[in-house]
């Protein structure tokens with residue numbers, strides 16, 4: 419049975435179909451409002467995720483002060499201006515300060531902030547701040563490379579334009595050598 423939220427999203431989609439000149443009763447569209455409702459439920463699930471639940475206490479004591487980088491984390495988000503997809507990869511690095519975070523939690527943080535309406539700059543900052551506030555590291559760096567459908571399939575129609583954003587906190591901000599090490603680490607392609 420559909421929940422009230424799905425029902426509401428279905429009704430909105432039905433209106434949208436009519437408004438763009440479609441016949442919602444034609445065979446191919448009969449189940450479309452339901453599919454779209456389910457799809458939106460998935461694409462916006464980040465609003466209901468909580469950082470504390472995602473981290474799930476997976477923070478471990480560790481004296482290593484070497485830089486940790488998780489590179490090429492793919493993400494799909496939606497721009498808040500047009501509600502069209504933007505997607506790409508996120509690279510996340512930090513230098514532990516006595517604590518390390520369970521590695522899988524880094525892509526989970528990316529997921530939490532990408533599955534909602536976003537702008538790339540804010541998403542970059544939110545991921546960096548989440549790590550900063552969770553493991554209290556010596557520094558954090560986040561670089562996101564994205565392509566925006568609102569710039570490619572409509573509007574300015576530049577289908578080969580890519581946007582890179584970064585947020586650097588702590589030593590990644592204060593020390594150019596640390597920042598350079600991070601940038602070198604995210605530019606190396608070991609796999610793929």
Ligand SMILES: Nc1nc2c(ncn2[C@@H]2O[C@H](COP(=O)(O)OP(=O)(O)OP(=O)(O)O)[C@@H](O)[C@H]2O)c(=O)[nH]1
Pocket residue numbers: 497498499536537538539566568569572573574
């Ligand atoms: N800074 C930033 N801008 C974004 C992002 N995603 C989309 N935009 C921009 O949001 C802006 C909205 O501009 P408006 O002029 O209000 O909207 P519009 O008339 O649809 O703009 P065009 O896309 O230029 O046709 C556009 O310049 C988009 O490229 C993002 O992640 N970050």
Ligand SMILES: [Zn+2]
Pocket residue numbers: 497498499500501502566568569
């Ligand atoms: Zn947009």
